[in-house]
Amino acid sequence: VVQPGVSGERSYDKLLGGLLADGLDERSCRSRYQSVMYRRRPGKQPSPYLVSKLRQQEALQRRCGPGTAAYSHALEQLRSGRSGGDTASQGCKYLVSISYRGLGNRILATASAFLYAVLTGRVLLVDPSNEMGELFCEPFPDTTWLLPPGFPLASYTNFSITTAESYGNMLRNNVIRTDVGDVPASQLPASQLPAFSYVHLDHDATEQDNFFFCDEDQRVLRNISWLVMRTDCYIAPGLFLVMGFQEELGRLFPEPDTLFHHIVRYLFHPNNHVWGLVTRYYDAYLATAQQRVGIQVRVFGSQPNSWELLEQIMKCTQKEKLLPELLAAADPASPAPSRKTKAVLVTSLKSWYYETLKGMYWEHATATGEAVSVHQPSHEEFQRFGARSHDAKAWAEIYLLSLTDALVTTAWSTFGYVAQGLGGLTPWVMYRQDNDTHVPDPPCGRDVSMEPCFHAPPFYDCRLKRGADTGKIVPQVQHCIDMSWGLKII
Numbered sequence: 001v002v003q004p005g006v007s008g009e010r011s012y013d014k015l016l017g018g019l020l021a022d023g024l025d026e027r028s029c030r031s032r033y034q035s036v037m038y039r040r041r042p043g044k045q046p047s048p049y050l051v052s053k054l055r056q057q058e059a060l061q062r063r064c065g066p067g068t069a070a071y072s073h074a075l076e077q078l079r080s081g082r083s084g085g086d087t088a089s090q091g092c093k094y095l096v097s098i099s100y101r102g103l104g105n106r107i108l109a110t111a112s113a114f115l116y117a118v119l120t121g122r123v124l125l126v127d128p129s130n131e132m133g134e135l136f137c138e139p140f141p142d143t144t145w146l147l148p149p150g151f152p153l154a155s156y157t158n159f160s161i162t163t164a165e166s167y168g169n170m171l172r173n174n175v176i177r178t179d180v181g182d183v184p185a186s187q188l189p190a191s192q193l194p195a196f197s198y199v200h201l202d203h204d205a206t207e208q209d210n211f212f213f214c215d216e217d218q219r220v221l222r223n224i225s226w227l228v229m230r231t232d233c234y235i236a237p238g239l240f241l242v243m244g245f246q247e248e249l250g251r252l253f254p255e256p257d258t259l260f261h262h263i264v265r266y267l268f269h270p271n272n273h274v275w276g277l278v279t280r281y282y283d284a285y286l287a288t289a290q291q292r293v294g295i296q297v298r299v300f301g302s303q304p305n306s307w308e309l310l311e312q313i314m315k316c317t318q319k320e321k322l323l324p325e326l327l328a329a330a331d332p333a334s335p336a337p338s339r340k341t342k343a344v345l346v347t348s349l350k351s352w353y354y355e356t357l358k359g360m361y362w363e364h365a366t367a368t369g370e371a372v373s374v375h376q377p378s379h380e381e382f383q384r385f386g387a388r389s390h391d392a393k394a395w396a397e398i399y400l401l402s403l404t405d406a407l408v409t410t411a412w413s414t415f416g417y418v419a420q421g422l423g424g425l426t427p428w429v430m431y432r433q434d435n436d437t438h439v440p441d442p443p444c445g446r447d448v449s450m451e452p453c454f455h456a457p458p459f460y461d462c463r464l465k466r467g468a469d470t471g472k473i474v475p476q477v478q479h480c481i482d483m484s485w486g487l488k489i490i
């Protein structure tokens with residue numbers, strides 16, 4: 001919220017309505033408290049309940065996190081293979097989040113893990129590989145969210161669909177049973193449960209893995225001290241399907257479609273290097289324009305430059321009045337310059353779309369007389385994994401997109417989802433082209449919410465114990481407009 005300051009300067013609500021904790025060192029993480037100065041629109045206000053829950057989670061992270069007696073104790077138990085239950089591990093339970101693939105996927109995965117940790121009273125620890133330990137500031141005061149070296153499950157980063165200790169495989173092999181026997185697994189003494197379970201919620205998760213989204217299974221998982229989770233998706237819509245979480249989710253997020261917006265602004269602060277990339281670019285190219293339009297052109301390195309995609313971008317932005325129409329080269333009716341300025345931020349692995357767009361707005365007058373400048377920070381050509389400067393640029397560009405006033409994204413792309421969530425922007429999504437020679441009609445559509453889409457959701461009704469359309473079970477969750485089988489919170 002921007003309020004008039006005492007001395008006539010603008011004063012900013014740098015804590016975002018209490019979303020952020022106060023008192024963290026500003027120099028070591030400039031973005032945390034400065035980001036508000038770069039946003040024209042105030043973000044959504046968090047509920048007081050969410051604010052208090054975040055402070056509680058921070059206290060839990062400090063009490064049980066790395067370096068504490070509770071943490072050493074819990075590691076001992078994990079090494080010994082015994083599950084401690086609540087008393088033995090001083091009430092501390094843990095969720096280790098493994099994320100991989102592109103930066104968008106990793107941010108969605110980590111945000112999802114955090115939500116699950118909050119809902120289940122677990123400490124979140126993030127596997128630092130894949131640059132997860134490099135790009136962000138620590139989100140929790142006076143502790144670390146990074147899993148320290150020497151974690152006893154030596155090969156945890158290789159856990160996959162075939163890992164014997166995955167929850168799905170333990171169910172399949174009857175190591176854990178939820179449905180039969182005198183004593184339901186949810187009431188088994190902790191000593192009879194494994195010390196840890198691996199939760200595989202990747203795009204290739206099996207039906208058993210996806211029982212994670214059922215109440216009975218959540219009652220079992222609750223008693224296991226250590227969970228290791230791998231996902232490349234935004235699983236929050238699936239958590240709305242668990243009845244046991246619904247009331248709490250309703251209290252935390254009275255406006256369900258702001259869930260990711262709050263979590264991503266709370267957790268992910270660019271480190272000082274990335275913040276330099278963001279602010280220098282913003283100040284030099286975007287700050288003075290009256291309006292900023294972000295266009296995310298997700299292409300793959302092997303794809304040739306496509307006139308059809310360029311046509312889709314033009315049709316979408318002009319139809320939705322995000323960019324002005326162009327007049328023919330020597331149109332005598334050119335209006336006088338309106339002195340209105342519009343800056344277009346293009347992000348893409350390729351520079352051709354940006355260069356062609358820029359050329360068009362140089363060579364032709366606009367129908368409105370507006371001056372349109374076109375900018376693209378980088379063109380990395382190919383997606384790369386584990387390259388530090390590549391990830392830093394991707395993070396800076398996601399953040400810059402989030403600072404625009406209107407955003408056009410590419411269907412299916414998690415890169416765009418993160419930008420829209422950070423900015424609190426409901427994007428125009430460019431629909432996927434069925435084949436490369438066909439421009440979809442309409443070329444794009446306004447999304448139903450600013451939430452990301454869960455690309456690999458379960459298709460199972462836990463109560464009826466059979467396959468079902470999970471987009472029709474609870475009112476907060478429906479199918480995505482950019483991926484028909486995906487689920488999103490509305």
Ligand code: GDP
Nearest residue numbers: 102103104105347348349383393394413414415
């Ligand atoms: P998704 O694959 O579209 O869902 O998005 P991800 O972020 O998960 O993965 C794509 C990765 O490719 C990014 O993390 C970047 O490393 C790279 N990439 C894709 N598009 C861009 C772009 O416009 N700018 C930059 N700098 N990198 C990009």
